[in-house]
Amino acid sequence: MSIDAVVLAAGRGTRFGGDAPKQYLPLDGSTVLARALDAFLAHAAIRRVVAVIGAGDEGAFRAAVGPRADRVEVVTGGDTRQASVAAALAHLAVDPPERVLVHDGARPFLSAALIDRVARALDDADAVIPAVPVADTLKRIDHGRVAGTVPRDGLAQAQTPQGFRFAALRAAHAAMPGGATDDAMVMEAAGHPVRVVEGERTNHKITTPDDLPAARLTYPAVGKGFDVHRLTPGGPLILGGLTLDAPFHLAGHSDADVALHAITDALFGAIGDGDIGHHFPPSDPAWKGAASDQFLAFAADRVRAAGEICHVDLTIICERPKIGPVREAMRRRIAEIVGIAVERVSVKATTTERLGFTGRGEGIAAEAVATILRS
Template sequence: MTLIDAIIVAAGRGTRLGGPLPKQFLRLGPRTVLARSADAFLAHPAIRNVVIVIAEGDEERVADALADRPRTVTLVTGGDTRQASVAAGLGALAGDDAPHAVMVHDAARPFVSAALIGRVADALETADAVIPAIPVADTLKRVDGTRVTATVDRTGLVQAQTPQGFRLAPLAAAHSAGVSGSGVSGATDDASLIEAMGGHVTTVDGERANAKITTADDLAEARAALPRVPAVGQGFDVHRLVPGGPIIIGGLTIDFPERLDGHSDADVALHAITDALFGALADGDIGSHFPPSDPQWKGAASDRFLAFAADRARAAGAEIAHIDLTIMCERPKIGPHREAMRERIAAIVGIPVARVAVKATTTERLGFTGRGEGIAASATATILRSMA
């Protein structure tokens, strides 16, 4: 059996995608792009060791992305180009413990499958160089600016993917030739170096799901492709009514002779929704994130709590699918304010108003709400989140 190590190239800055973080450190569900790529190789029985090539200064980001993995990885600082980064990764494989072969994979292909890694590994039993390839499906045009000058015959054309597999010695020699100036420089994949030296490159079936994330649209498609499951949380809150209005409820300030009493602004409706979101995320409750013993939350507007919970959901890769709120009180009358509450809650959470339901009920003059001593609110929040 061929002894194979993997090099994952993660030193790029992702300038075409933009944003404050390189694309390999962006989240796809609960894991980063880099973590998904690394996990595929760490879990595969054909792969002995994993080397990740990173940019200088990214050590802490990588440590956070790969925390709690049962297997460790070797980190290597890359160069100014992809070719230089792969060469740095190959340098980490030299020595008496060097593998027979190596796979080189772009960190920005987070959906690489175990089956695809297996196909490349199997082909390396007999081949010196292997690439996954998929047929070109679209008609190809050659253009000059915006003017089409020719239609390109796509017969025999394929799109090359990673992981690309190689016998270690010829790949190392091809990179050394590039560094010395006698070989190819500026190669966009490693198979090009083998081709330039007259080597034979074999193809195996690639996978369209193994797409590379380059643009914001690519990232959006990758996130949309994640399998998601619903999670539902419940929230319930009660606050006493005391003299002196106005009252703040459902994110609105309503003219009323009484107000709700509490450490913050005591918006019972937003508190219930906030706890429902925390419940759906299995992420504590409003008291653990905003303890009433902390003076900084004295009189705080509850929209801050709800916005925080919504941000926590998005950070976990979850989509807030629906919020259902029921307010229990004799007064004030909620009906006249229902639509304004829906719009305000939707704005705080950042979802369409069609996903927010606001209902009101009395308790037929029974209990503390029936006696007008306080107001209660119950909420459910449904989120869609990736569990993988």
């Protein structure tokens, strides 16, 4: 399965105003467009990334994205969003992907988890969009007066990246003369059902000058955690917040839940707040035999004081026990402790092909990555 990404950056930002298009403006040591591109360049599932820019913007593009320019294919866009997408699709058609994601270059805070959700939903759909429910009361205005209240039930704000089967999207664009404000609208006009997945309220679009200072108040951060514990005879086994029936257990000062320890350190790392040994030193008898869920809950609270937990990705490395049968229960338990939706928790397992201490069944290792949005 091949997935390519198209990042639209040809707009002139007439609603934003100013001397430079909004996608080229600085944002926390980078630029709006560079942050949008980074999400796709760093994602393992994306084969190639195409940036659609305005005519004559080559120099501004290179200045805004720096060395990333050498990893991005550049296409000159048209006068409308739909014309720019059509130009990108024609470029991709030389070596067409099975699927394509189309993203606004003025949305700098998309997450890897959001890309995953859209891409996975294309397994049995031709068109997928992320969306968030409308939270505000909607009023219809006529000549400066309220003409009525619009019921918000069933209404949602569409976001990007929007995902499509490439062939279906290209055919739909060819059949629609123009006027579409997003690619889902093109697919709707062609008669394709459009699936909706959960969007992210942090996936802001920079549209007006007020949006940029607000965006600068938050930025994504990633932390990584790794832990190892030795296996000893006698059960039960505490792993991933679960108590498992096994003839062995993990040895340590606390309950030695290697999975929760790795996630805890990943959360601490994302906010630069030391590590689990700093907050819960093994020399302190208070933590003798302690349940590791309290360590993880503490770390999650520390992160929430500084921002929002977006996603947790855990990999358990062991020959035994088998993680597959308890994977979903482990995801639910971790989500419960951390206080996020289960869709934001990934649990994977692998072996070392019987090499090393994990391969000999002497211990279990775990690695975790936590993605947060910092205030």
